[in-house]
Each structure stands twice: as C-alpha cells, then as structure tokens.
Amino acid sequence: MSLTEKVDKRAHILSVAEQLFAENGFDGTSVRDIAQLANVNLAMISYYFGSKEKLLEALVEDRAGYTLGVIEELNKNQTLTPWDKIDKLVEFYIEKIMNNYRFHCILSQTYNQAKSSPIKELIISIKMRNLEEIKKVIADGQRKKLFAKVDVELTMASVFGTLTQVVNSANLYSRLMKIDETDDATYRKKMSARLKTHLQQMLRAHLDIKNEE
Amino acid sequence: MSLTEKVDKRAHILSVAEQLFAENGFDGTSVRDIAQLANVNLAMISYYFGSKEKLLEALVEDRAGYTLGVIEELNKNQTLTPWDKIDKLVEFYIEKIMNNYRFHCILSQTYNQAKSSPIKELIISIKMRNLEEIKKVIADGQRKKLFAKVDVELTMASVFGTLTQVVNSANLYSRLMKIDETDDATYRKKMSARLKTHLQQMLRAHLDIKNEE
DNA sequence: GTTTAATTTAAACGTTTGTTTAATTTTGGG
DNA sequence: CCCAAAATTAAACAAACGTTTAAATTAAAC
Secondary structure, eight states: OOHHHHHOHHHHHHHHHHHHHHHHOSTTOOHHHHHHHHTSOTHHHHHHHSSHHHHHHHHHHHHOOTHHHHHHHHHHOSSSOHHHHHHHHHHHHHHHHHHTHHHHHHHHHHHHOSSOOHHHHHHHHHHHHHHHHHHHHHHHHHHTTOBOOOOHHHHHHHHHHHHHHHHHTHHHHHHHTTOOTTOHHHHHHHHHHHHHHHHHHHHHHHHBGGGOO | OOHHHHHOHHHHHHHHHHHHHHHHOSTTOOHHHHHHHHTOOTHHHHHHHSSHHHHHHHHHHHHOOTHHHHHHHHHHOSSSOHHHHHHHHHHHHHHHHHHTHHHHHHHHHHHHOSSOOHHHHHHHHHHHHHHHHHHHHHHHHHHTTOBOOOOHHHHHHHHHHHHHHHHHTHHHHHHHTTOOTTOHHHHHHHHHHHHHHHHHHHHHHHHBGGGOO
C-alpha cells in the first residue's frame, strides 16, 4: 500500500473517483471500477460516502474552492489597473484549470446534464457568483473609459470557452497543434504558455476602447 | 401514432435517441428509455441498429455533415475578402450549432471520453479536417497583410469554445443574462444575435493587423 | 389466395449495476 | 489484557442493463 493511501483512505478514494469520472463520466464509472483502482473493498465506498451520488457531492465540496475570495480581493485592490486585473484573472484561471483539469471535466459534464440535482445547482450557483464578480472587473474598466462597451457575458463565455475547449478536447487540439498527446503534463505546460499569450492579447484588442467601432 | 413516426420509424428512433443522449448522456440513457419515449418496442432498437453503440454511430453518420464542403467553397471564393469570410464563417457556425444543439452536446460528450472508439475517432477526424480548412482562411488573411500573426489554433478554440459554452451551459448563461430559460427556442434566437455581434467584433479587433502590438 | 419475407411483440437471457448484510479483523483507551 | 468502537471483508441482494429469442402479426409478391 502506498504512502498516500495510508495517510487518508477517504482522500485516496476521492482522487481515484475524480480520475475515473473525468475519463469515463459519472454514469460510465461503476463503484466497482473505483474500488478496484483504489485498491479498497467495494463496501468501503458506501461506508465512507453513503452512495455513489454522495461520493460526487463529497468530491465537489472538497474541490470547489476558494476562487470567489481571490476575485473579490482583486476587485478591492486599488493599485492595480483594470488591465492588470484582466491579466491576473487570465493567469489565475489558466493555472486553476490546468491544475484541476480532471475536476473541470467533471464539472462540465455535470452542469450540462438536463436533469437537475442538488450538485448541479450547487455548481451553477458557485459559478454564477464567480462570474458576477468578474463582471465587476470589466464594469470598472468601462467606467474608467479604458474598456469598450463589449458584451460582458459573452466575453466571459469566450474566455472560459477557450479554456474548456483546450482542456476538454485535449485530444483534438493536441493533434491539431502537433503536440505529443501521450504526455499530458507537457501538453498542459505548453498549452498554459500559449493560452496566456493568446487570451491576454485577444482581450487587450477586444476590450480596448481605442479599437471600438 | 404521429405522422413523422409513420413516415420513418428508424428516423424517429434516431431523433428520440438524439434528445435523450443530449439530455442525459450516452451512459445515462438506457435503450428502454429510448424505446418508451419513441413508443416502439424495446427489441426494435436492436432490430434496426444492432446495438446501442451502433445506434450512436448511425446518429453520427446521419447528422455529421456537409460542413467541410461549405468551408472549402468559401476558401475557393476569390471575390470575398478574408474579413468577409470570417463573418460568413461565424454566421454559418452559429446557425449550424443552434439548429443542431442537441447533436452538438452529444459530440462534446463523445470526444471528451478517454477511451477511444471508432465513433470518437470519426468525430475527431471530421473536426480536424474542418479546422484545417478554417486555418487556410486565416492564413490567407495573414498573407494579404490584413490579419495579425495570432495564435491560429487558439483563435479557433476561442470561437468554438464560445459557441460550445453558450450551448452546453445554456443553464448557466440563460440565468446569468436573465433570459427566460424555460423557453429554449427564444434563448437560442436571442443568443444567436448576440453571438454574431460579439464574435464578429472580437475577431475584428483580435485579427486586425493594425491592433498588433 | 397462398406464400414468403419483413416487421413487431412479449418474454426471457445472462450481466452488471448500486447497495446492504452480517461476520471478521483492526484499532485504541482504560 | 480486555473490550467496545471503528474499519474491513466476502457474499448476497434486488433492480436495471443491453441483447436475444421465438412466436405472432403485417406486408408484399406471385
């Protein structure tokens, strides 16, 4: 038994579940799959979490995060310009998504489901709060006559859409960019650098009031 | 029995399967669910398609389309400027995705799956060819000194990411934009107009060589 | 009208699913 | 050392799954 398993079996199961849910989907993963890969007895999952559904809830609660606080602090900051804040936001989200790409896949799957569930509602409400907070950053830039009157919601959709696209369709984009897709780690590293340049440049051009037509 | 069912039972099953796969995922939909909603006997699905997997294949073959031809024709066109072509591409994809949003959800799900399958490979290869063709449009604009030296792949990722985000997370964005989410049709209509303006403006600013730093 | 093929049906097939049980082992405080 | 609580186990549970069967019905051809 490895060290990580000994330290906290519950956390180990969560980690394995995260991997399998991301790779094969919630419905595409059986509790037996999780138990086997985690090297624990099947019944341990019910013992720790109660049910498969509650295992997912536990995962979301464990991973969902501190993001809102980071954006709020950014908003309060008086010394940074709106341009600086945009750059910081881009950097923050690239790092966040690249470090949690598995969890991000699960989130995408979950709030795309039609049937509503407590988990889905939780995820959406968290995401909503974060987006409302980011809106303020852009609104501030517009008030200060730095940013153009862009479609704020769709501008955010473009940023998150780009990130989601690159992470969730790594298969496609690694091939398209001729990056070795067998090594996930280098893909994400190379991609992080390119994403930062691309998103910052695109937003600079898109938001700049001087480019407004 | 409605008219459409009478005309072609096979097509009716495909349509119902498309809806359920989009709403609940492939693994989240049972063949019994499909049979019940389509008002056909359970065994008819095996009879027509052979298996659940082959039903999905049949769906992809039926819906996957004529897109490549459209882009190729656009590329050949000598009278349109690269700027015109970008606008046309945006309009084309918005309409395509909004008219086939259910199928688009299924595609997203499928090529996000880790385990490779013939269907997944088919989808990726089609998408690859289309993206390679779009690359040419941008490359042409760059050759003619109209477009800046942007990250072509990530620029495409931004466009498709925006569309995917808006369609797959309609739940989130309809709420964020305070659009009535109960009426899917009006959501997609309003969103189409906003998407067109947003994407065209953003690409205009992003691609314009005059905004290059 | 008879016959052959295509379609449709209800029932059953064997697996796999999530979950629970009841017995066993391990753990830690008195 | 003992013993109650916690952790772990193998086995079993009923329900749902994708698929197949064999009989019944409908359609088409001659």
